[in-house]
Amino acid sequence: MTQHINTLVIGAGISGIGVAVHMQQNSPQRDFIILERRDRIGGTWSLFKYPGIRSDSDMSTFGYKFKPWREDKVLAEAGAICNYLQETIDEYHLQSKIRFNHALNAANWNTEKQLWELEIDNNGSVEQWTANFVIGCTGYYNYEHGFQPKYVDQDKFKGQLIHPQHWPENLDVVGKKVVIIGSGATAITLVPALAKQDAIVTMLQRSPTYIASIPSIDFVYNKLRKILPESVAYNLTRKRNIGFQRAIYKFSKSNPEAVKKFLLAGVKMQLKGKVDMKHFTPNYNPWDQRLCVVPDGDLFKVLREGKAFIETDHIEKFVEHGIQLKSGKVLEADIIVSATGLEIQLLGGLNASIDGKAIETKEHLMYQGSMISDVPNFALIIGYTNASWTLKVDIVAEYLCRLFNYMDKHGFATVTPQGDESAKSTVSLMGSNLTSGYIKRAEQVMPRQGLKDPWAGRASYYADRDALQKANFKDGILKFVSLTANPKAKKRIKLFG
Template identity: 40%
Template sequence: MVSSATDCDVLIIGAGISGIDAAYRVQEQCPELSYRIVEARERIGGTWDLFRYPGVRSDSDFFTLAFPFHPWRGENSIVDGDEILDYLDEVLTTYGIDKHISYRTRVVGADWSGGDARWTVKTVIDGGEQQIRARFVIVCTGYYDYEQPYDAQIPGRERFTGQIIHPQFWPQDFEPDGKRIAVIGSGATAVTLVPSLVKLGARVTMVQRTPSFILAEPRKDPVAGLLRSKLAPARAHQIMRVKNTALQWGLYQACRRAPKTMRKLLRSGAISGTGSETLVDTHFNPPYNPWDQRLCIAPGGDLFKALKDGGAQIVTGNIRTITEGGIELADGTTVSADVIVTATGLSISLLGKIALTVDGEPVNGADTVVFRGAMLSGVPNFAFCVGYINLSFTVRADMTARLVTRILKRLSGHDRSVVVPVYTGPHPDRPFLDMQSGYLRRGAALMPRSADDYPWTMAQNVVRDSWHTNRADLDDGLVWTKPRVTSG
């Protein structure tokens, strides 16, 4: 498929979990195609290379976060960040994917030419500009802004005499031991940081505006040990992956269908972990239902234990201001601190801030409609990957990669070289990642839209989504053509 006017058949942007998954599926299903991965950072890992704060770990079990084609052999089910990077390195070298990666290569723009059916991708490498020509582009940059996290605009920051740290830019020489640390936030990052900082000798106060639901899960899954003792690693991994996907799906469905019952169960678990009904009803009793926002995991109940043992405290309320010596809440409560950690959330950045154009016309993501969670209406020979919100990212990433390779096989095996999703219905208003979490609400205006039915949607329901995606009719919503003019 590659020609003298093309550097590669398939360009994959991003070497995190989804980029590695896409590369594996391309070389597995389309060995006749050349591919290249470009990565803006100096190493693989994406999110897991970006975040280096204490205790950083998977926020779901690793049997589902790991790849289905490479078994996880580690002891734990909830896995620390350095173990995740080691696993990804192992996958790269095992399958030879590392030979296809260019590091420190930031993509800043991509223009599709209908005349020769190719993308011209503009990159910056060590300060110099370079172009890459490709027939198909897959963007695997996730949906976080790696350079600029969300700024909650808390007043009084300039008055604080101590140190303010955002978890996205954690200083590696920081020593928490003996320090009074206020962690602002109630999401997954704060839930991870608080017990980790306590273990490192800090006195920690968790300052939250709105409580979150917290579910304690064991770090190790005893079923994994049993299966590994009886079965080959690949088979044991496959069963664990199916089991845990089903459990996560079941938990989500139970929360959506029986929120009162699940609220009671989550409350009961929190009381068991903290030993205090008052503390739970005050600080772990959100005004929304379970899974209206993301459910946070506490491995081994570590956050509950930190609160119960007194290493950490928690306060709930609106912040009035940061003061010279800490934080003042609207009700007058003060929190003294030497260090403030602003775990206040992330910013959305779909498609890695790439300036996307089709024959010179800019593409505005919000003007497009998502095709099966993997392509954009009106954008030819282009795919992107975003994982589930209510399940491990990789479950959806691998589903997307397998769908895209089906499309690539058809492109390379027939006398067609262009495929474009064409949406003809009324433009929908709903963003395709539709949940009440703060970072998703803030980024809703940037997102592609989602209709109610397939192929123009991506459900946060792995059973429904996998049924429609894995059995997708590639003539439903996709238009296959030859280039207008043949060149090169």
């Protein structure tokens, strides 16, 4: 027998859990289920196991607006984030809403029935489900494997080659020579973490990244919590940090030279003349790629104390005992960590179609940063690349609940953002903001960047918040179809809804 659910949420990570709480609070008339292909919650934060894994955004903005982050660390480790998500599930009684080990393999929108027809793998057993509405909360990368370049003579290396996405359990690095390829958030986290485990660590980068040191503890938040209710202190801290993030981003775009000087001066002060500044002087402007942060300058500390090393060069080839660089230098290694980023993938590789015709996401636009053009009853949660991911989750979830309530009040079965070819650009939704490698790889799967509202990716929490709060559903773009327009659909929804 086909199982039916009103609203299907794909993914039990930070997006899916956040959406679920908003639905429970703001659209309680809609029944929903969260499908999770793995056996645990957490998404990224339970998948990655490499040493030191932590958030790269402050937790007052990475946490949900409805649930205060109760620890004093600005950047949280993965375990603490998973605990926060489990607390959210417990507080809002969501455990019964999650179906673990359920993978959505295929989804086809049946126009006649006004339903999504779903093929779901339940622990190896294929099931047929239907849903009125589907919300994708799987992020934008492949959980099966990360982005792994093929290096010249890679097979000649006699040591271990590891990608951080698949960190071996109980890996012994004590006294081992470890080379980390990369300069992003993962690499700069691994360096001090492995140095603490007495590994001999070298970070190898093709080009430098802007890195800023921030305090590990938010002392102002701690003081506010002593004199104010926790929720008030959290909201004040959250507003402060949202404003601070946005101000830095805008100033970086309008006055890049000033921001560059400020950031480099901070690095120079941290290194104290012990490490050549060439390793931290990028050839691009701040926020052309994501700005990385380290708590209490931990990366700089291990470098200046000689507990870790850094090289800026290109890889010529792998050799038996390490890596030969273009300069001719050989970096000896027992273990090489390829911290080269993510393989971009939407919806976990789901095969999605409309009446049997495949949906090519790169040919579509994003409407109000929440729905895909010309795809009925489907929303997609894609967080910010220039601010905390969760900020987008909160405002899109609120918007969707308002949309659901509008549809239910007026008896609408479907909603479809009607695409506008004149608004489509050749650049992906993420490609107009950053030039990072994983952003460029996203060109092949991400919806296109719109040239005008409501199709333009605003990349601004304030702009998105205001636009979505004020959005008028009678805008001539959203096409609604009522239940009464299709008797078969009406009968099906009454039977299973």
